[in-house]
Amino acid sequence: MKNIWAICKKEVKTYFTSPIAYVLITVFLVLVGFFFYSLVWWFNNYSFQAARDPAYLQQLNINQMVFSPLFHNISIILLLTIPLLTMRLFAEEKKRQTDELLYTSPISVNQIIIGKYAASLFVLLVMLLLTGILSILTFAYGNPEFVPILNGYLGLFLMGAAFIAVGIFFSSLTENQVVAAMLTFGALLLFWILNWAAGSASGMWTDVLNYLSFFQHFDDLTRGILDTTDIVYYASFSFFGLFLAHSVIQSRRWR
């Protein structure tokens, strides 16, 4: 546990003493803020129309009209930012050959991986918590439902965690950070749209592809529904990513 903490602390420090964390978080927040602004503006217009025509009033729901699409947008920004967050984790160690220090210290590969994973989760958490200001604003001026928003955030965090695990796996494969980022991005996007192939598949494959797709699980959570299937899906995705990273690192040393 102490070892994991040591690695985690070092990685968080590296993120925040270099420009990486600040640039990622700032760009992320600017984009999220812009999406939020557009959605609220649109919702406002809609409300004026509803005032004139009660038929619109039925559909007027801030959770569905602002938060649901907002979470959708955030998830796409995460798809683009997380590969950049995770690309350095192992690739950089290898390039600088600092991995030799880590692997000749009395600390296991698992502890190193979990420490790095935890550090990235922390950055993700900071990113998501900072967008929480937007929710607070809506609570101050409107009347949204709390639970769907909380579920949405939980879902975003779980999905981000799965993205990070995939990123760690690809970072462990190469010593080139750009390669790691591109492979991570490609894999995530592929998993995202895997359900598109479900239409052309038949029988069991439709279900399998639908289950594997990020999109399918994500749709639920933007609507504020958090199913155990989704939690299991994201947790197993994370576990699998980290497990693969562990295998890659171990096998490299034994070759």
Added chain:
Amino acid sequence: MIEVENLLKKYGELVAVKDLSFNVEKGKIWGLLGPNAAGKTTTMRILTGYLPATDGRASVAGFDVFKEANELKKTIGYLPETLPLYPEMTVHSFLDFVAEIKQTPASRRRDAVEEVIDTSGLREVSGRLIKNISRGFKQRVGIAQALINDPQVLILDEPTIGLDPAQIIEIRKLIKSLKGERTILLSTHILAEMTQTCDGAVIINEGNLMASGSLEDLTASFKEKEGVVIKLRQHGKEIASLLGKIPGVARISQKNDEFTVEWGKGKDLRDEITKLIMDKELGLMEMRPLAMNIEELYLKIISGGVAR
């Protein structure tokens, strides 16, 4: 302290270390000497538990490098060839991090960091970012991180590579000052490094053990003949033949005003030569013993020209 038995390491088809065996006693500095690509780094990586060996046995400080890797890693300090430094950390925070992952107890950590900062002479740069300090200081940080857990065995891979002559001397001094209770194995491809710092050496080439032993043993066993080099004011052709008449002289060669006189092992003809020069008034300007050039010796060993 360091015991290696029939060590074998293959990278696929490539044999990096072949049937390597040697022992280093406690409290000694030994050099692992060989040209580039001789297998020095591979051997050290195996000894530090970074790489597994294909076959053979090795133990450091009483711990088997394969079976007790975790215990081993706690008792050794290792300086890899490429310094494992994080440029965006300060010297102090980097050493603190290393102390943490080397499992220095929290209560001791502060003192441990301060101690190595002092022994490695890093006080003046301790608050600076590693990327901003000079190559010589970086090397010191590398040695400091190896020392942080107060290791019984230090393994240093090319500790003076890439330094300027003044820095090399400083680092050598630092390494010598670490001797005592500690056993040190350092690798180098520079012979002078070994003769100035080490008590003994293991010489390898292309993964094969070429020679090993203490420095005196190594030089003594390879010295085939003895002799002197003399410089004379008079250096006509006839003088060489004059010197050649001294009984016991095995070989004479002349290069301008320098004569090399060699004789068989175990003799000493210096008195006779001096006497001859005085008698004939040849004008002695210089006389020095003909040490078998250690560079030559080394080249001979690694090319397999000298039997063990």
